[in-house]
Amino acid sequence: MHRLSYLTAVLVFFFVSCGGGDQAKENQQRQEEIKAEVQNEVEQGLDEGEEEEFDFVMPSALQITSIFSRQGAEFNKQYTNELSNVNNYLTKESKLLNLGVYTSDLCYCVLNNQSQLSIEYLKAVKKISEDVGMASIFSSGPIFERFENNIGNRDSIIYIMADLQEQTDLYIKRSDQEHLTMMIFAGAWVEGMYIGLQNTENLKQGNDIVPRIVEQMTLLANLIMGLELQPAQTEKVQKYQEMYLDLRAFFENIEGVNLETFEYDLSKITDEDLMKIKDKVSEIRNSIVSVNS
Amino acid sequence: MKHKLFTLILSGLAIFLFSFVIKGGKEESTENDTCKRDESVEKCKGDLNPFRYSGVKTTHIVSKPYDQIIEVAMPLYFDTEYRFVFNLDGLNPNIKVEVYDKTQRDDSRKKLFESSAKHFQYEPDPSLGLNRLYINYVVPPVESSGESETIEKGCVVFTAGYKNV
Numbered sequence: 001m002h003r004l005s006y007l008t009a010v011l012v013f014f015f016v017s018c019g020g021g022d023q024a025k026e027n028q029q030r031q032e033e034i035k036a037e038v039q040n041e042v043e044q045g046l047d048e049g050e051e052e053e054f055d056f057v058m059p060s061a062l063q064i065t066s067i068f069s070r071q072g073a074e075f076n077k078q079y080t081n082e083l084s085n086v087n088n089y090l091t092k093e094s095k096l097l098n099l100g101v102y103t104s105d106l107c108y109c110v111l112n113n114q115s116q117l118s119i120e121y122l123k124a125v126k127k128i129s130e131d132v133g134m135a136s137i138f139s140s141g142p143i144f145e146r147f148e149n150n151i152g153n154r155d156s157i158i159y160i161m162a163d164l165q166e167q168t169d170l171y172i173k174r175s176d177q178e179h180l181t182m183m184i185f186a187g188a189w190v191e192g193m194y195i196g197l198q199n200t201e202n203l204k205q206g207n208d209i210v211p212r213i214v215e216q217m218t219l220l221a222n223l224i225m226g227l228e229l230q231p232a233q234t235e236k237v238q239k240y241q242e243m244y245l246d247l248r249a250f251f252e253n254i255e256g257v258n259l260e261t262f263e264y265d266l267s268k269i270t271d272e273d274l275m276k277i278k279d280k281v282s283e284i285r286n287s288i289v290s291v292n293s
Numbered sequence: 294m295k296h297k298l299f300t301l302i303l304s305g306l307a308i309f310l311f312s313f314v315i316k317g318g319k320e321e322s323t324e325n326d327t328c329k330r331d332e333s334v335e336k337c338k339g340d341l342n343p344f345r346y347s348g349v350k351t352t353h354i355v356s357k358p359y360d361q362i363i364e365v366a367m368p369l370y371f372d373t374e375y376r377f378v379f380n381l382d383g384l385n386p387n388i389k390v391e392v393y394d395k396t397q398r399d400d401s402r403k404k405l406f407e408s409s410a411k412h413f414q415y416e417p418d419p420s421l422g423l424n425r426l427y428i429n430y431v432v433p434p435v436e437s438s439g440e441s442e443t444i445e446k447g448c449v450v451f452t453a454g455y456k457n458v
Contacts, residue, residue, distance in 0.1 A: 057350045
């Protein structure tokens with residue numbers, strides 16, 4: 001009887017291991033396909049007409065995160081995306097969105113003087129950039145070395161972060177891939193908002209963070225337009241478009257908010273509205289960072 | 294069979310001659326693209342200091358026989374100081390850059406700034422409390438010379454920087 005259980009265990013282990021191996025192989029193959037897919041898009045590029053449809057300039061992840069960091073809340077690692085997730089995103093869309101998410105997490109760590117964690121998040125940003133064929137952002141200069149050498153010097157690190165953003169923008173511009181920026185931005189924006197909202201103990205009218213949250217919400221119109229202009233309207237792109245649209249619709253229905261003119265009356269936004277925004281932002285963010293997304 | 298082949302060759306020849314006549318009627322246009330994006334970005338970056346880089350936007354301009362206004366929206370954060378640096382090297386000197394508080398669709402908009410220089414910077418007044426700025430590139434028409442036509446192209450490079458981290 002004992003022998004039989006032992007044999008069963010060995011067999012189960014054997015099959016599970018084989019299955020795991022197949023899974024790993026499949027994942028690796030999928031990663032290669034995504035890299036080739038993005039590379040192919042990069043080679044084709046948008047034409048000038050398509051490029052001009054992106055007639056707006058979005059703020060950087062560093063700027064979004066810094067707006068909330070000014071509020072003085074304590075750093076909390078549990079609001080960032082797990083580093084171990086970085087290898088588990090298997091579609092081009094989830095990689096681009098999570099590149100934005102990790103970039104915001106990196107900025108959050110940097111702005112809160114989390115030296116070691118900043119290096120870990122920079123590694124995650126580098127890894128996911130390579131996965132989507134943007135390795136050249138890091139090869140254009142010794143960003144990693146500069147980052148490590150200046151760790152502890154907040155001002156220098158922030159300067160390097162701005163450089164990294166610039167390299168990303170230039171890479172995307174040179175390859176006429178403005179639409180990729182919008183996917184990355186969609187991830188960065190929601191992560192910045194998520195951290196800001198989670199980090200606020202007293203999310204109520206009168207809190208200094210409320211005007212910051214509301215002004216971020218006015219960026220939604222451009223963010224959604226950026227998703228609508230994606231040349232490949234995959235199921236995943238449409239799914240997130242719907243989620244952001246739902247958030248926008250909620251915000252737009254608040255009395256005193258006019259997203260056509262980007263005007264709003266802060267006094268009309270209730271505590272319940274703020275909680276609802278927090279829930280909806282969490283829902284989008286958790287769906288993006290989920291490895292099954 | 295022979296008749297069919299003859300008809301096929303004849304129609305092929307007719308199509309070839311027809312396309313030749315059509316093409317001969319109009320001169321092919323050539324392009325003169327003066328956009329040097331990387332050089333312009335470098336120039337702009339140099340003038341952003343001490344503001345921190347936030348973003349860059351390249352707008353391609355193609356001269357047309359009619360007026361054009363190309364609008365770019367720039368979201369602003371409350372209580373943040375910005376500097377914008379523009380570079381129009383190589384473009385038609387009559388192109389103007391105008392900055393407004395509202396979009397061109399809104400008749401009540403106010404002009405905040407205007408320049409037709411090749412390279413300049415603009416810092417909006419934070420006390421205005423604006424959450425968007427609208428940059429308009431006003432491109433005058435170019436007269437068509439009729440026969441051989443050169444399409445004049447170029448780009449405006451716009452970089453944004455901010456303070457208050």
